[in-house]
Amino acid sequence: MGKLSDAIFSAGNFVANKIQPPAVILLYHRVTSLAQDPQELAVSPANFDAQLQHLQADYNVLHADQFLYYLKRGKPLPKRSVLVTFDDGYADNCLEALPIMTAQATPALFYITTSKLNTNKEQWWDDLERVMLTGNTLPATLEITINGAAHQFNTATSSAITDTYYALQAILRFCSPDVIDQAMQYLYSWAGCGADGRPTHRMMTFDELRAMADSPYVHIGCHTHRHPAVGMLPYTQQLQEIGQSKEILESLLQEPMQHFSYPFGGRKFLGSKRYYNADSIKACKELGLQMVCANYYGQVHTWSNRFALPRILVRDWPIAEFKSRMERFFKL
Ligand SMILES: [Zn+2]
Structure with missing residues (x-):
């Protein structure tokens, strides 16, 4: 929030909190x-x-x-x-x-x-972390189609991989569950890893x-x-x-x-x-x-x-x- 909206918000709360804690x-x-x-x-x-x-x-x-x-x-x-x-x-x-x-x-x-x-599967945001940020040897680029839109990401360095992880998070969180599942399936085969999750993230x-x-x-x-x-x-x-x-x-x-x-x-x-x-x-x-x-x-x-x-x-x-x-x- 900006300074003005912050001030309006605080003033509104000040009045509200006088009326009721x-x-x-x-x-x-x-x-x-x-x-x-x-x-x-x-x-x-x-x-x-x-x-x-x-x-x-x-x-x-x-x-x-x-x-x-x-x-x-x-x-x-x-x-x-x-x-x-x-x-x-x-x-x-x-x-x-x-x-x-x-x-x-x-x-x-x-x-x-x-x-x-009651499964060994992770929530998709954790699963994405498992695939991308836990030391799997990944290809240097990722080409993936999500919801009909083609995306290309650089995954050649660890900082590029981290950026890609956050970019995919931002895209997938507004997708339907079926689209997220499809994207994860694609990422498993791209990264050469399986679908089983980590015990720490179950x-x-x-x-x-x-x-x-x-x-x-x-x-x-x-x-x-x-x-x-x-x-x-x-x-x-x-x-x-x-x-x-x-x-x-x-x-x-x-x-x-x-x-x-x-x-x-x-x-x-x-x-x-x-x-x-x-x-x-x-x-x-x-x-x-x-x-x-x-x-x-x-x-x-x-x-x-x-x-x-x-x-x-x-x-x-x-x-x-x-x-x-x-x-x-x-x-x-
Ligand atoms: Zn939640």
Whole structure:
């Protein structure tokens, strides 16, 4: 944002926060330590532990259903309310985050993408990293057709490969799941590697997911079946992608799903590209979902749109940085 829009945004929040104290929804993806993390999705277990300790000491961490209760009834959230959320359903959520949450008695809401649960396959953005950035000997150029458009990339040096990786990320995130699958199949044969993923990047097994759902500190929500930018899909496909993850989770866990988050979830307009749109909100309502999170910077008040709530992405911040950022999130 520019300086003027920043100032207008702050002034708007200042007025809003006089009327009602703000709440903040935090977004995590992974709690683990990785050899490399080009999407910066992992928070180290030590930082996560310190972050939760700080939240417990200085904030009011709510359960997902408490958070929903206030929003649905239009009742002001308690002062300094925080909701902790996780996207995607990585195995480390069960193996590394849950023990820390349990030790600190801190609840969180986990949004699960279902298509790769209980498999050794990686999410496509990780798979792309595996193919391109983990030392495979690659051809010097990549010619690939995606969605009917021909692309040519230089992959002769490691910095060219890194640039190509980020360029492909930017293209594929707005493609349909079928187009992404086709592109990945092509890349496997181009790089001469297989489709099996790394154990460090797998999603939860069904047993791990059930163990998560049994914890008093865990709420489960859905996050589509194959993780597309739903805003790029026609309404019926949006309904299908969101509905399929809801159905699978409800049948696995034998409990109704009320929560959903949009994959990627930013609301910036990138030409004709959208992570979600009015049809996405309509599909969530049609499916009976009660609370839906997006992924843009902002505070929550009871008048916020319950079908596109802002969330603040947490990076692998040491505790001092986390503390000062939390203060800022609440002031804005
Ligand atoms: Zn996601």
